[in-house]
Amino acid sequence: MAETLLEVSGLSRYFTVGKRKTLKAVDEVSMTMRRGETLGLVGESGCGKSTLGRTIIGLYEPTAGTVRFDGATVTAGRHRELALRMQMIFQDPYTSLNPRMKVSDILAEGIDNHRLARSTADRSQRIVDLLESVGLSQEHANRYPHEFSGGQRQRICIARALSVRPDFIIADEPISSLDVSIQAQVVNLLQDLQREMGLTYLFIAHDMSMVRCISDRIGVMYLGSLAELASSEDLFAKPLHPYTRALLSAIPIPDPKEERGRRRIMLKGAVRSPIDMPPGCKFASRCECRKDICLADAPRLREVEPGHFCACHDV
């Protein structure tokens, strides 16, 4: 399990907006992922978690830094083998399936493009296997996406990602558009598939409680940078970064007695614009424990305790 599958170092992705203004969507992110683990990536909208995912998989060309996958460097025009081994699942199962294609054709697209099937019989067998692996059945193959519910569509998206037998899946908010009871079904399915196929997941979400269930480790992003990265247990048991602490305390708990006795760390204001940021810590404007150094110097992500990384001057 200790084998490194993915290595991200100093990865940045900037966008130019308006006249010579720079939006630093992802700003010098470094992390590694072991084979077979699930890394949860959380943060509020606009923190760059989706952009990070898309840059890792090569949908965006990085502005700086590198992504190494199983020893090979990933670039936007990456070669065939890497395309097979990394797949992505998107948030909205309504817009990520072609409404004019039958489910069987949606699932076969990857198989056909990469010529994975040995024969027509093998092709249809693969489609049946894929449907069954995500809890659908053979008769669903000839239907169109509009005939399915949201949860079923997300299962089709998962089956499509699995069709080329990848090692690594980036799931970008895969359950956010689903109902609570359906979310649980999809999360359990992802966990079953991981166990059966030895998959590695980068699970991007904003729902901390769901992320806790599925992740081995969790990274917290704020305005393009990793604020904290630790094992699931450590992050929830002793969050170090002031932002992580505020984020955790903002989550409402489905237990009225506990809610009544809770003291929240209320963050003032909203996330600032990531365009033309001043130097210093990105969280400084909302931070309870701000010091002078925070405004002058951006803290680096460092290992505070074994396996527990945090980017804060105060820790």
Added chain:
Amino acid sequence: MAENNAAVLSVENMSVSIKTDSGIVRAVRGVSFSLNQGETLAIVGESGSGKTMTCKGVIGLLPPGGTIDGGTVKLNGLDVTHAHENTLRHIRGSTISMIFQDPLTSLNPTTPIGRQIEEMMLLHRPDMNKQARKARVLEMLDLVGISNPHERVKQYPHQFSGGMRQRVMIAIALTLSPKMLIADEPTTALDVTIQAQILELMKDIQRKTNTAIIIITHNLGVVASVADHVAVMYGGRIIEEGNSDDIFYRRKHPYTQGLLDSAPKINRAERRLFSIPGSPPDLVNPPEGCPFAARCGSRMKVCGAYQPPPIRFNGEHSAACWLYDGRAVRKEAGSNG
């Protein structure tokens, strides 16, 4: 929720149908509840359970093709079930207001927000002069925690963040001091730290103004943090209702149980989530018996055939489930033995 004279809203056996291309959707099938001044009722349920249509029926904002085809809605003792649009227009804003999930599409992008708040008074309060209206606008912005109100009134919705826009929506909804506010998923589109701010604001305003609030949500954490009473909807019916503690600690209905179990707990590590198999019923052809029967682990023969009556446990806590009806349980035991 016990019927009494102070009820701001009382809904009696209301049904709502919507004509669509694929048939008539029986979106709400006989719901009853009431709400007093200063209280918060949370309506919980999954998409398609009828929670939004219940509230739109109450406020008279059903989509085209939608009608209330049974029961009554009383606001402040006044029957508004089939009230004329003119009457409803007068009631909306002054007696009852609604805010929606997406504040960006609910605000007019071409009008400064000060003007949008003032519009409420232009329509409903001809007695107020310009000065009084401007003063009220500033007062409202202050109430919802928007700093620098003198500057902000001149700005347009796109100059506000998501959380700030929802604050503006709340300001508009409460300008005329309505007795009741309906909030339809008010924080679903917001980030958690902003959600915490908005929920805190709603509680704070309720303490100051004694407004009755109905909050529609699927987030059980939000329910636990704001609700006095909870109604759980499924398949167009209220399947369980009670005070917050009844629902969270003494729930009776298997669906409520499943819903609470499938929500991940932030304060407890668990790798495997409970999930309810199957999916909700199609309300074009609603099931004859209990709407949850097809997915229920404790299903009995009677469940598929007859709709269970609400069974009262204590005070206001009731659940519509045959498991708590002695007759059904005896019959099931008899037929098995």
